Amino acid sequence: MNLDFSFFTSAVIKSFIFKGLIFSFQLTAVAMIGGMILGTFLALMRLSNKYYLSLPSSFYVNTLRSIPLVMVILWFYLLIPLILKRPIGAELSAFITFTFFQAAYYSEIMRAGILSVSKRQMAAGQALGLTYRQCMSYVVLPQAFRNMLPLFMTQTIILFQDTSLVYAIGAYDLLKGFEIAGRNFNRPVEMYLIAAFLYFVICFSLSKFTKLIHQKIKIIH
Amino acid sequence: MSTFFDWQIFFKDTGAGQTYLQWLLNAWAWTLLVSICAWIIALILGVSVGIIRTLQNQFIVFLGNAWAEVFRNIPLIIQIFIWYHVIPSLFITLRHVPSFILVVVALGLFTSARISEQVKAGIESLPKGQRQAAMALGFSNFQTYRYILLPLAFRIILPPLTSESMNIIKNSSVAFAVSVSELTMFALQAGEETSRNIEIFLATTCLYFVSTLFVNQLSQFLERRVKIPGTFGGDK
Structure with missing residues (x-):
């Protein structure tokens, strides 16, 4: 079979791919910001010496980390409408799911970050x-965040890759855009190749950028 | 819905001569089979590529790095689609390969990139003196890796290797996208057939839990068995 990329014009990009790309970026951004805020609170709860704070937090984090993301996406898509008592779209469900799911992963990074700051800083x-x-927000957390910046960014690249799993509930993301275009033009093979290439370019440049930041932080230390 | 939980559902017949419980266990077996096969591929390739990336030859290092970057920077679901849709249409002879094997290869290569990263980091974290001492004793390159570097590096990377092994079980769930009848596929199909999503999902999630917990315990046992007193992670 011969590959033929001639159908892949700017009109195709505009009508199929762009919408998905925007959604994937939005989902990544919302889950990153929401996940970091929620994750920081989870980390602080987990490090607390009050068991009624640390236990629920570690239960939440460990549970979410040992379930496959696809199952978490399906669970949220099933449970949110039951709780809200009204149906919600796949896109909104994805925003909520990824924020809560990423919070578990970010909280582990944040916890390591807080522990990496010397106890004397707190003292x-x-x-x-x-x-x-005040100690936490002006002294410990800024340092913890900076120490962990490369890990946060690596996790965010993984998050961007994982957004493609909204395939399970049929939300219109970047992958879906390629898939629909591939079906319309009967060229799925070429479309999957372009999709792989685009994801690769985005993730590869982000990971190079992360390495750069990592080296910069290293010098300051 | 008469009651909130109706566990009787698992003893109902699916219409294909088995109960939902049998189907569930069958799906679990598929999940484990996909994970174990992919894990073997990932470990062999990951360790080889990881070692290659620490050699002196610039060209070989470049190839190893390229391998890791390609398989790490493309989402797993797209890699699975490429193996399932693209490769068989480009290479006609692969057209009749069952999707199980394609998923295993995809998951194995995806994970091999991550394992190679850990192996590389593990070897590079060793003090330079270890390699130099081996060279001073007249060890060949192969002997240096076999007797000095790898035994130390493996003990260091055991914990991250564990979490990668747990990830492989979790990532095997993406195989639903190409209709391999593993746990997630079971959850989707059985959930739809019975409309008892909550019971089905709970059972599925529990089995994922049990599987990853087992890997975790196994590797903690392994870690205790292989630690050398006086080295990283060993007592005194």
């Missing part, structure tokens, strides 16, 4: 009369 903050909240 120094307390000696200056800062409250726990």
Whole structure:
């Protein structure tokens, strides 16, 4: 069989691919920001010495981390309408699912980040009369975040790749855009190849950028 | 829905001469089979590529790096689609290969890139003196890796290797996309047939739990067995 890419014009990109690309980026961005905020709180809860804070957090994180993402996507798609008592679209369900799912992964990174900051930083903050909240938000968390920046970015690249799994509930993401275009022009083989190439270019450049940041942080230390 | 939970569903006949429970266990077996086969491919290729990436020959290192970058930077589901849709249409002889084998290859190669990264990091984390000492003793390159570097590196990378082995079980769920009858595919189909999604999903999720927990325990046992006192991770 011969490959023929001639049908792949800017009109095709505009009408099929662009919509999916925007959704994939939006999903990544929302899940990243929401997941980081939620993940930071989960990490703080987990490091707390009050068991009623640390236990639920570690239960949540460990549970989500040991279930395949596809199952989590399906679970949320099943449960959210039951809880809200009204149907929601696949796209909205994806936003909620990825935020809660990523929070579990980001929280583990954040926890390692907080532990990587010397205990004396906290002690120094307390000696200056800062409250726990001030210590965390002005002293510990900024350092923890910077130490873990490369890991956060690596996790975000994985998140971007994982957004393609919304295939399971049929949301219109980048992969879906390629698939529909491939079906319309009866050229699925070429479309999957272009999809793979595009994902590769995006993820590869992001991971190179991450390496750059990693080296920059290393020098400062 | 008469009651919230109706576990009787698992003893109902699917219409194909088996109960849903039998189907569930069958699907579990497929999940484990896909995972184990992919894991063997991933381990062999991942270790080889990881070693290659630490050699002195620039060209071979480049090939190893390219391997890792390609299989790491394309989402698994697209790699599975490529193996399932693209490869058989480009190479006619592969047209009758069952989708199970294609998924195993896809998952194996995908994971091999990640394992190669860990093997490389493990070898590079060793003190330079280890390699130099081996060279000073007149070890060949092969002997240096076989007797000095790899035994140390493997003990270091056992924990990340464990989480990669757990990931392979989780990632095997993506095989539903090409209709391999594993756990996720079972959840989707049985859920639709019975409209008892919650019971079906709970059972499926439990089996994933059990599988990953087992891998975790197994590798903790292995870690205790192989640790050398005086080295990384060993006592004193």
